[in-house]
Amino acid sequence: MPETNLENITTSTGRPLRHEEVVVNVGPQHPATHGVLRLEVVLDGEIVVDVIPHIGYLHRCFEKHAESMNNYQQVVPYVDRMDYCAAMNMDFGYVLAVEKLLGITVPERVEYIRVIMAELQRIASHLIAAGTYGLDIGAWTPFLYMFRERERILDLFEMTCGARLLYNYMWVGGVSHDLPPGFIDKAKDFCSYFRPKVKEYNDLLSYNDIFIRRTANVGVLPADVAIAYGCSGPVLRGSGVDFDIRRDDPYSIYNRFEWQPQIGRGEMGTTGDCWDRYMVRIREMEQSINIVEQALNQIPDGDVFSAIPKRIRPNPGEVYVRTESARGELGFYIVSDGSGSPYRVKGRSPCFSNLSVIPEISRGCMVADLIAIAGSLDIVLGEVDR
């Protein structure tokens, strides 16, 4: 990125030259913002002087709604709608928190089903992230290739629970439906089908020269800044921080599988640039396929409904559970007053923290870079605003 120090340019009498700055609104209705994010951008020509993100266009009072539900289970559909691109991961985090509050353990089969679903959902979510990122850079075709594969994941979900986007699948103490007959074979087929496709994405997009030029060394997020802003997930790992809650604070049965968290290594430029964040997602998809394959091979038989409580009425207390959603550290803080409905539900949104670094890393870049940076953070506004 060229260093633009505009203040040093002066007239012969020493007066700094004034540049005319324009304020443009990128969003809330703009083809490049994923969802209804509004970026108030101060531009000096093509150079971004400042960025002020405005959020709240998709605020649906999730936390307040959760308090007035008369059952903990009824919150799950609302949780689905937080990160609608990774609804299974959202469900997973919430039901784990309620189960910890209740102190119940779920059958083995349920644990495996949940991990399979969560990892398939992670692939589906990363496919959207990488595909729309290509779209932001101007490449149309990879987007549709990735949606083709996502379609097959959604078919698997539809086969299991009938829904394709918002599943309400994971229930407190179990899941809504057992795996249908033929699911395991179909999922294995998908795994073997998907592996070669990752190479296709790499050929078409990841190692495309123009794509590398557009993303390498752009929007560099140093590791210390990423930690200071509370970034998590692929954004944090893209900056070279080896931290994945699935490995470092394992929940469910993640400690049983062989896989490697992927970190950005700065192969094409600086560690923590847009290319690293993008590539972490592509590599994570392969790791998720590893987990899914292992889980499919190990899954035991059993009754998935046996642990579902008849009445959810936890003892007074509070609990915080964090899980690794497709976009980072998803936390649920739940306070119970002993009644049937939660006293307080707070969601810790990974996208909110990830979004907050935009002004930090995009000052001085160009308009096109700003779009590349926003895309590489992979924000879902449903989760930021809740």
Place this chain on the structure above:
Amino acid sequence: MENFLRSILDNDFFVYLIIGIIPLFWIIPYALVVIYLERKVSAHMQDRLGPMRTGGWHGWAQTIADMIKLLQKEDIVPAAADKKLHKLAPFIVFIGSYAVYAVIPFSSQYIGSNINLGLLYVVAISSLAVVGILMAGWASNNKWSLLGAMRSVAQIVSYEIPTVLSILVVVMIAGSLNLQDINQMQSGWFWNWFIFKKFPFVFIAFIIYFIASLAETNRTPFDIPEAESELVAGYITEYSGMKFAMFMLSEFVNMFAVSAIAATIFFGGWNSPFGSFMNGPLWGVFWFLTKGMIFVFVQMWLRWTLPRLRVDQLMYVSWKVLTPWAFACIIGVGLWIVL
């Protein structure tokens, strides 16, 4: 052709009117076909089907339906726009692209105007679009439009230089700016085409010309003026209905114009690749359109494969890569001719 028309019509005005209108009879069906083709090509490259319903067989009537829809749309001029300029801009852009066809030889017997400065005229008149684009961007009174127009003007003006320099390579070999003369020099078998002369200089010049012409027609990877993910739609953001269609039409007209120039000056134009086999005035039209459409297809192919460059990278490619190489070609060919 001109003489034939003169023999049946006694008024010169009608003769020139007919000659002037003939390219339109190509452009209108061409635009309908090529927009449909763009959709189908993109769809099949992206594992989709594209339009399949309108008109029955593979959605062949989709473009016609779209045209009718655009004609019916309300003609919106933003309240804060400079209304005269806003209305005028699409037509100036279209005139700029259409006027190029005046000197393009469709066949040995048909050329709009057989002037001696054909290539110079092409270079000059195609820049007229810049005025229209800047008018559109300024008159829309929209920051995105203005940014898009600024980018577009900077881009077209920069890429004109490598275009002209690579054309100059051919002019040095041909010794003429007249496109009909250039075509006649390439008659015979395909190894007489200029692309195979003075290897590799003309070949490099062709590559430079093709890349630069992509930029001049605002096609991917150089479509930053209308980069939909950054600038909404660039200078056409505030246009709708038929005026939007005029911009689209001129983009497609331009695509064929640059392809036609490439076919004419590098690939023998209306000459058959096989000597006198399938050669003649009517076959000439066939060969010319085929060669042109191949380049149009390559442009589509690139569009649906490549991402988009950034503004500074775009300028870098023009000034630091294409222009020096074009100069090198000129020097190389010049030395070859002299020695």
